[in-house]
């Protein structure tokens with residue numbers, strides 16, 4: 001397993017994932033489960049280091065909406081590679097709750113999931129692969145045209161087809 | 172019909188190369204079968220009893236003559252000379268070699284075809300009314316929307332790992348030929364009081380071991396909101412659908428568990444929250460897709476074609492075929508022809524390479540080079556001049572394609588069953604062949620009238636037995652093939668699930684049982700009643716008594 005972020009390997013990840021039952025260290029960036037955050041959120045108020053949360057498949061992220069700007073990282077867990085709930089989670093975090101920080105895919109993050117994850121708003125990937133960086137490069141380069149708009153900045157075919165269309169979203 | 176542009180082509184070409192790489196890694200032993208399985212399934216490649224099966228998508232059943240010739244070529248070069256048209260308007264090849272699969276996909280890509288999302292827990296091929304665009308009572312052509320849904324759902328990053336497979340069907344006519352009620356989402360176009368066109372949205376239909384009819388969650392959705400509304404449904408399902416049990420993972424179980432009203436509320440809330448996400452199709456893109464479905468250049472013809480009627484009087488066989496296989500067209504002087512793939516003794520939905528090539532030629536000569544596949548496993552020529560019908564019929568006859576049985580008792584839907592499918596309990600094909608032989612007499616078929624028999628080799632219900640007027644389901648009884656019979660199912664706008672008539676029948680008794688059921692019906696029907704009408708009037712009892720004796 002290795003962390004790939006912005007297309008490069010991250011050797012020294014600052015985030016420490018704290019298991020449900022473990023003490024939360026006083027120092028350093030920590031990631032706690034969403035469940036724990038909701039139970040103990042007041043304890044984190046005085047902490048002087050960044051906090052992240054880990055969302056497990058099935059967690060109701062609506063409950064976290066109000067706190068979303070307090071997280072330096074949101075890790076979304078994939079218990080199985082074909083459990084697709086995390087894709088909707090990332091989409092909602094970005095589009096519905098306006099979360100701008102790092103969204104990291106953790107768990108069964110395999111090479112054939114990477115492109116879809118990236119399109120849904122993930123920007124960091126804890127990849128399970130012998131050659132994580134190679135997997136990343138291969139998979140992100142395999143497709144160059146996309147039909148539907150998603151939570152990324154790739155221009156879908158339906159807009160490429162009509163290049164002179166005035167920009168609808170000019171503001 | 173829709174033609175690819177450079178973007179569609181590029182997507183497909185990249186996909187073929189991706190799969191070639193995956194197959195190469197598998198053959199080299201770099202990846203295990205376990206790792207390879209989801210990858211091949213995403214390309215429609217299944218491992219069956221004897222060989223690999225490749226399921227090729229035929230988007231909403233539309234084929235050009237060029238495409239059909241390619242399908243024939245693949246059947247000859249890579250299979251045993253035939254293909255099998257399915258109830259999802261796709262085609263399956265049952266004798267495929269793994270190492271040839273990438274080449275087949277390459278061949279398909281040349282004619283704008285593929286096997287993408289014909290398997291896996293994603294949005295599958297969207298199906299449509301086979302009379303789309305030409306039905307006389309149509310409100311709007313559903314194929315435009317099918318193509319919009321196809322593009323939106325292809326490699327959808329958020330919805331490619333749903334709890335389970337997901338099937339959408341669309342019709343633009345009041346008469347439902349697309350079996351909307353047994354789809355995960357059924358969309359029926361209609362007009363509201365103000366004359367605007369939109370969709371009635373039905374959700375949660377399905378067959379399998381827990382058959383359910385779809386329920387309406389929104390009576391009228393203005394059509395321009397289709398994509399955002401579909402996303403809302405899928406997002407709710409993706410988050411809340413069950414993933415702990417494959418048999419409880421379809422959306423119908425979720426809709427059943429929370430209730431249609433609550434499900435509708437969840438979708439509505441999600442939709443309201445996401446409507447500003449800029450999902451709806453830009454007008455220029457809608458127009459571009461719409462233009463592909465312009466009707467062919469019909470000739471201005473009188474409503475009546477005397478020569479055609481004269482032929483009907485002269486030739487009884489032709490007249491019989493016209494009665495069953497020719498439907499009314501919205502353009503004066505034209506007709507819609509259903510080409511039956513159910514000849515006596517044949518395998519429902521099978522077509523040989525020669526038949527496919529013949530159909531391609533015939534379509535070019537008589538129907539603007541276009542062929543459609545129906546969910547009832549037949550083909551349709553949608554634009555035939557009435558004046559050409561006789562000549563067309565003669566040509567079909569040369570290739571064993573002129574069976575006059577559309578909608579009759581021998582127009583049977585059957586899944587591949589135990590002859591091919593590794594999940595089967597029992598054979599479907601020989602049962603349908605035996606029924607076909609028993610009822611071969613055309614006079615008798617005509618007397619019986621409309622009667623839809625549907626056969627599945629196991630509870631997965633690929634043969635739609637739950638919605639057959641007579642449904643036949645293969646079950647396993649201590650290693651022997653038995654068949655459970657249901658009566659009164661229907662897949663049209665009066666949809667119903669069939670009722671189990673009683674204990675299952677052994678393989679060699681099932682045709683007799685069907686015969687008894689038909690005989691009972693003929694004895695008690697009131698003039699003009701179809702089988703389904705009689706059944707709805709009298710219920711199971713008379714059939715039970717005749718089948719099992721008075722108790």
Ligand code: SF4
Pocket residue numbers: 586587588589592593594595596627628629630631632633634
């Ligand atoms: S119904 Fe059963 S036997 Fe028939 S094709 Fe489907 S899975 Fe196979």
